[in-house]
Amino acid sequence: MADDDNRDKESDPLLPLAKSIADGTVVDWDAAAASSHDQRELIEQLRLLWALAQAHRDADTEIVNASPATVAPPSQPIGAWAQLALLEQLGAGSFGVVYRAWDPHLAREVALKVVGSGSVAALDTSRIAREGRLLARLRHPNIVTVYGASVEGGRVGLWMELIRGITLEQAVEKHGPFSARDASLVGLDVCRALTAVHRAGLLHRDVKAQNVMREDGGRIVLMDFGTGRNRRAGTERESGNRGDAALPRARDLSR
Numbered sequence: 001m002a003d004d005d006n007r008d009k010e011s012d013p014l015l016p017l018a019k020s021i022a023d024g025t026v027v028d029w030d031a032a033a034a035s036s037h038d039q040r041e042l043i044e045q046l047r048l049l050w051a052l053a054q055a056h057r058d059a060d061t062e063i064v065n066a067s068p069a070t071v072a073p074p075s076q077p078i079g080a081w082a083q084l085a086l087l088e089q090l091g092a093g094s095f096g097v098v099y100r101a102w103d104p105h106l107a108r109e110v111a112l113k114v115v116g117s118g119s120v121a122a123l124d125t126s127r128i129a130r131e132g133r134l135l136a137r138l139r140h141p142n143i144v145t146v147y148g149a150s151v152e153g154g155r156v157g158l159w160m161e162l163i164r165g166i167t168l169e170q171a172v173e174k175h176g177p178f179s180a181r182d183a184s185l186v187g188l189d190v191c192r193a194l195t196a197v198h199r200a201g202l203l204h205r206d207v208k209a210q211n212v213m214r215e216d217g218g219r220i221v222l223m224d225f226g227t228g229r230n231r232r233a234g235t236e237r238e239s240g241n242r243g244d245a246a247l248p249r250a251r252d253l254s255r
Contacts, residue, residue: 014039014046021050073102074109081157082150084112096155100162103147110147112159113224131202132158138200142193144213144223163223165216168209186212189220197222 014036020027029047033040077085084101087109091098096115103110115128132149135158139145145161168186172178178186190212197204204211204222211224 014042017043017046017050021046021053024054073104077102081112081114082148082152084110084157084159086112101159103159106147109162110159111162112157115156115158128156128158132156134200134202138196140193140196142189142220142222143196144221163213163215163221165213165221167223168212168214171214172209186214186220190222193220193222 017027017032019025027047027050029043029050033043036043073085073087075087077087078089079086081099081101083105084103086099086101088100089097090100090111096113099112099114101110101112102108129149129151132146135143135146136148144163147159147161149156149158151157166174190207194204194207206224207222211222213221213223215221
């Protein structure tokens with residue numbers, strides 16, 4: 001093995017450095033640069049690559065070693081729901097309450113929508129929870145990622161990724177109507193999202209400007225599946241000829 005290492009150094013002095021990057025072994029980079037003046041720039045690039053690799057290894061180690069007991073929420077909780085720590089109430093209405101919450105299993109902030117007991121009296125809580133779990137299997141860039149669902153005390157909770165941005169309705173109120181081009185691009189993203197939802201056998205049933213968000217980075221995200229319907233199992237009234245709700249109307253976004 002030692003002979004092989006010596007031959008590697010003689011054939012290409014940079015090869016041991018590359019192996020150190022792959023193995024995560026410590027390298028005396030100053031000595032390496034001093035011994036190869038003509039390749040100093042390349043050695044500096046390898047040094048940067050080694051540092052990036054070490055950072056990823058350290059991050060992976062922290063995730064593996066983390067546990068719900070040691071991953072604390074970023075601020076003092078105001079309550080709890082299932083395994084989630086409630087951090088802040090973001091909104092409330094006839095549908096229930098939306099919270100910013102902390103999921104210790106994911107070690108990240110999430111949005112929790114709790115459907116109040118009064119609003120689910122005419123609905124099937126087990127159906128909402130079941131459809132929430134179906135949505136948790138969906139992964140699409142234009143659909144809010146749902147992480148889980150549970151029923152607690154007769155109320156249904158859906159927790160999902162926390163989207164930082166504004167709804168399309170808020171965007172129009174703040175910045176004015178969209179251009180025809182921007183409205184068309186938004187429509188295409190929403191259509192892609194609905195295609196993925198329908199392929200999963202679900203209907204959204206409430207597609208409107210208030211339920212589509214533009215993330216701070218520009219991503220269009222279809223939200224609020226709390227009133228969805230299962231397309232394959234339901235009455236004609238629930239999942240019949242009407243299909244999904246109409247897309248956000250062009251007049252809602254542009255003139």
